Ligand code: ADP
């Protein structure tokens with residue numbers, strides 16, 4: 001599903017964020033991107049959804065070279081990708097329902113379709129009864145689950161999560177991990193960036209570990 005070939009990224013005026021990164025993620029795989037703050041995790045995720053472009057090397061998504069993707073094609077790429085941020089980026093003046101409906105409205109889905117799929121997504125994260133609330137009425141863990149519902153509402157092939165548990169305690173973080181495992185069990189490919197490796201102790205997950213922009217495989221047969 002994703003292949004990086006000798007991918008380097010240097011920001012203008014900044015230092016090298018990624019250096020000759022090579023890896024391959026199969027469909028329906030679940031893997032973790034680990035490394036300290038500044039190691040290049042966000043940069044790597046941004047290259048996959050074309051929020052940044054590589055300075056060198058190639059990024060493949062589903063057989064398409066997206067390193068030099070035409071900007072007109074980016075919305076089509078993003079339809080296949082659900083993105084979850086640490087700070088969840090909810091619209092604070094809109095209801096939970098409307099926040100989750102956002103990607104479907106962009107796709108111009110019908111109102112019936114929107115009702116059905118938003119309800120299904122909220123049900124999956126256990127927040128169906130909060131549909132009409134505003135984000136401020138929800139706890140931090142619940143707000144993060146709204147972000148997850150929004151990311152999965154259009155049934156993406158791939159879920160990218162950037163430090164989704166960054167602001168949560170251990171029990172809530174585990175709850176988020178369990179949700180990702182459930183999506184993965186039904187075939188969604190998951191790539192999650194975290195600096196918190198204690199989350200990964202319960203299983204032999206595949207780990208792509210970044211150190212100063214260089215990637216090495218850890219765990220899972222590495
Ligand atoms: P992580 O997600 O692991 O914390 P990042 O990918 O955010 O790492 O950052 C990797 C490196 O690239 C850091 O040195 C960071 O300061 C730098 N960097 C990230 N984004 C930018 C940007 N937009 N402009 C310049 N430098 C950046």
Ligand code: ADP
Pocket residue numbers: 051078079081082083084089103150151
């Ligand atoms: P900015 O870089 O301006 O802060 P964002 O980080 O919110 O913008 O989003 C960057 C791009 O990613 C936007 O074009 C947005 O449409 C897209 N995007 C945000 N969330 C998702 C999602 N869950 N699924 C697919 N694309 C998304």
